[in-house]
Amino acid sequence: MAGREFELIYRHLGIFGAGPQVRLGVGDDGAVVALPPNSELVVSSDSVVEGTHFPDLTLPEYVATRAVAAAASDLAAMAADPLAMTLALTLPEPDELWLHSFSQGLERCVQSLSLPLVGGDLTRGPLAVTVTVMGSVPTGSALKRSGAKPGDRLCVTHTLGDAAAGLALIMGKLQPTNDIPFEDEEFLEGRFYQPTARLEWVTWLREHAHSAIDISDGLLVDVEHMADASGCACTIDSSALPLSPALTRLGRELCLDWALAGGDDYELAVAVPPGVMLPPGLSHVGEFYEGSGVQCDVSPTKRMGYDHFGA
């Protein structure tokens, strides 16, 4: 990188690099970050690509908020406290206005998630963003997918299906859209464009949960990953799924499809051992037991889980 590229990075991204753990931020060959004593590093990388992960012409600030949330929700699922992130941005053209809007989204993420941006690479090419998030856990306490046990309850955070419904609205796949109140549309699209990485659950998870996974591909698919890794079976009760009022107003069948098989919510699925009291915001939706596979009383009308290289 050289010259004007450096300038662009500094102007738009370098201001988000401060933080209590950051010893050296954007601008050198690498950043330097201090971990708390007796802790381990947790790291995850996620890419989002225009046309694959978000519709063409998505507002740049939403490109940023989705990319960061997708990566940061992996920290939540590992029960890791946020440390810092790096961001590699590929852009077709050096576009000041685009970068300005992107930066606004990024700034919100940095602040709301306490994830200072400590490294950036800006390259020319088709629009794509790769975010690498780093977090820390007290040594040995990272939550793994393989930790669920027979007898655990399957719980989920917040509400499910909103982001998938939002995407359907954005893509014009819900007709007639004029029957849907504007506030509902705004809420559901907001859940797609600006998902919330559930880092507020990290402390509780570390103290109480056996296992967690973030729901990026849809509840059925992601719980299957957890059940398989844990050597358990899991059953899901569709009547217990937490649905937002806006989603419910779209009709029961679509709701359940989205809640079970729509991805992009970045909520958490959690295995909670018996006897632990569930705090508000965590819904009990199923049970782990001996065996294998995931069962639900209803089947989504079509397989909606996301598989980039799938059929």
Add this chain to the structure above:
Amino acid sequence: MAGREFELIYRHLGIFGAGPQVRLGVGDDGAVVALPPNSELVVSSDSVVEGTHFPDLTLPEYVATRAVAAAASDLAAMAADPLAMTLALTLPEPDELWLHSFSQGLERCVQSLSLPLVGGDLTRGPLAVTVTVMGSVPTGSALKRSGAKPGDRLCVTHTLGDAAAGLALIMGKLQPTNDIPFEDEEFLEGRFYQPTARLEWVTWLREHAHSAIDISDGLLVDVEHMADASGCACTIDSSALPLSPALTRLGRELCLDWALAGGDDYELAVAVPPGVMLPPGLSHVGEFYEGSGVQCDVSPTKRMGYDHFGA
């Protein structure tokens, strides 16, 4: 990610995740890596994009070796010991043969650089690779660009200009190529396709150097970054530049252009304080002094430093 995509990742990338510091590798929401006691994390992300950073139809194993070397050389420049890396790969199609060849390059990097691959994201889109490398330094001992002082010597590792000459050969910009011995061509192209991240210098740098930077954009450009960050001037003596025999045989003028302004070598430029004996492999090519700017007794015939968003 789901189904077949998971399978592809596991089959091709998951086998490179072991290492003494790796507590949990590819396959969960995040990886868990232990740092040595009393150390800090060093992190850097680099993207390479087809058509921008490497020619279309570059062998997949070379896409891997260049992408990893470009990122890992940042660890060397920070004087950081390698810990682990994550890799986000965007591919137009799920191509087993492509992934097999890519994996071969990746495996060589993992082994030769001691950089286990602990996280992967595979997405569909235009070919691009983002590598995030993590390393560790004893607390407070990361080498910064801003550390050079008047009186320091400017030194460089190995030889310069080979990769830029190799790229010119690959792109058919050197005519007539049949005058160039096959062995020279192979050597120079190899220096472009398979650069070496100079991690073998990390211990020496930490003990002796004031500052370091990896030469990705060309010696003049990168030394200017170092001099600017350090508030120094620097002079470079073209007759002292270390040139390989293969490069020298291409003719003196071209040689110096490539050595001064050709990027892609990923060698290190180092500020070494007076009184430190230079070990073999480190060439003394200039001096830091009070002032600003970088001076050289010759000017490259054209500005060859890489600037993606430049003119």
